[in-house]
Amino acid sequence: MKNPLQISRQAFASAAQTGSALTIGNFDGVHLGHQQLLSHVVQTASSKGLVPSVMTFVPHPREYFALREQRPELAPTRVSTLRDKVRALSCCGIRHIHIRRFDQAFAQQTPEQFIEDILVRQLAVKWLYVGQDFRFGSKRRGDIALLREAGARFGFEVETLRDVLDSSGIRYSSSELRHALAYADIERAGEFLGHPYQISGHVVHGRKLGRTIGFPTLNVRVMPRCALRSGIYVVRVNGLTDEPLAGIASLGVRPTVEEDGQVLLEVHILDKNVAAYGKLITISFLHAVRDEEKFPDLQTLTDAIRHDADVARNYFAVHGL
Structure with a gap:
């Protein structure tokens, strides 16, 4: 039987007994690399x-330094929520x-403190x-040479990893994945991930405007600075029934009906009504339809949604679920 997943924010008792094989990184979007x-x-x-x-970090170190220096534009966008990251890491074993x-x-901790307090004492590496x-520690003073020296002293091995390249010789990286998502290149993002790009979350109550115009939606909050370009997407939804459901989704600030600028993911399930409030669902993005637009009135918005739904039906008629 596979050992259960354990998540910790401090010491890890089991690791102290058996020792750990550890890698360190942000793993934002657990891509093929x-x-x-x-x-x-x-x-x-x-x-x-x-x-x-x-070992992974919250927030991303680049985000921490960007916000500390009041340069939010330097903070990387987020590919995944912490929940989705944990699930992806667990699926990898x-x-x-x-x-x-x-x-x-x-x-601010020194490289030596990082090695002795965290790697050796807490994680039993x-x-x-x-x-x-x-690089690690205050002012990025720690390097591979220091790790190898400490490993000889404390009894751990250090192995360095090489870049993993795709079939075109391009290095798999979260930066490349963010670039694909920023341009709504869903197919390219899927190639990097080995599966369609996904966002999971609990269905929350919205303004219920969709049901008044014939297109009820499931509303899911997304992480700040979501890497995916705002727009309309053909999606597959898991978590509501035993089988996946076909849908059309809008990611954005809903400029036609809202002014608060909060990003929301709204999903309309095609040709089916399901009870959804409070449920944890996973939305897989299959095809980009168009960018988010601001329409002059509700009727024009309704007509656009009707057309988007037809695009999604045609997609599933060709590709299936």
């Missing part, structure tokens, strides 16, 4: 009798996820897998 390196972590952990583990809050105290350019 991530999946390959995580597979290596899982295989190595199995061969050495260790716990396959990941990771059994311990150590979520570290990236704050001033963490940023016996094997560490990081990029060749991995």
Whole structure:
């Protein structure tokens, strides 16, 4: 039987008993490059009798420094929620996820403190897998040489990972994935992920405007600075019935009917009514239809939604669910 997933924000008792095989990263959007390196972590952990583990950060370190310096435009957009990240890491075979809050105290610790307090004492690292350019600790003073030196002293191995390339020789990276999502290139994003881009969340109450114009929607809040371009998408919805459901979704600020600028994901299930409030659903984005628009009146908006729904029906008639 597979060991249960454990999520920690401090020490990890099981790791202290058996030791961990650890990799460190943000893993925002667990793409095929991530999946390959995580597979290596899982295989190595199995061969050495260790716990396959990941340390990840909230928020992204680049986001922390951008906001601290009052330069929010430098913060990376977010590919996935923490829930979706945890689920993706678990699906890759990771059994311990150590979520570290990236704050001033963490940023200011010395490289030696990071090694001794976190890697050795808290996570009982016996094997560490990081990029060749991995830097850590205050002012990024820690490097691979320091890790290898500490490993010899504290009893852990250090292995460095190489870039993973796609069939065109392009390195798999979260930056490339964000670029595809920013341009609504859903097909390219799917190639990077190995599956359609997804967002999960609980269905919340909205203004219920959709039902008054004949298109009731499921409303899901999305993470701040969502990487996906605002627009209309053909989607597949899981979590409401035993089978996936066909839908059309709008991601954006709803400029025709709202002025608060809050991004919301609204999903209309095609030709079916389902009870959904409070349920956790997963929306898979299959095809980009158009950008978000502001319409002059509600009737023009309704006509556009009707056309979008027909586009989605035609998509599913060709491709199926």
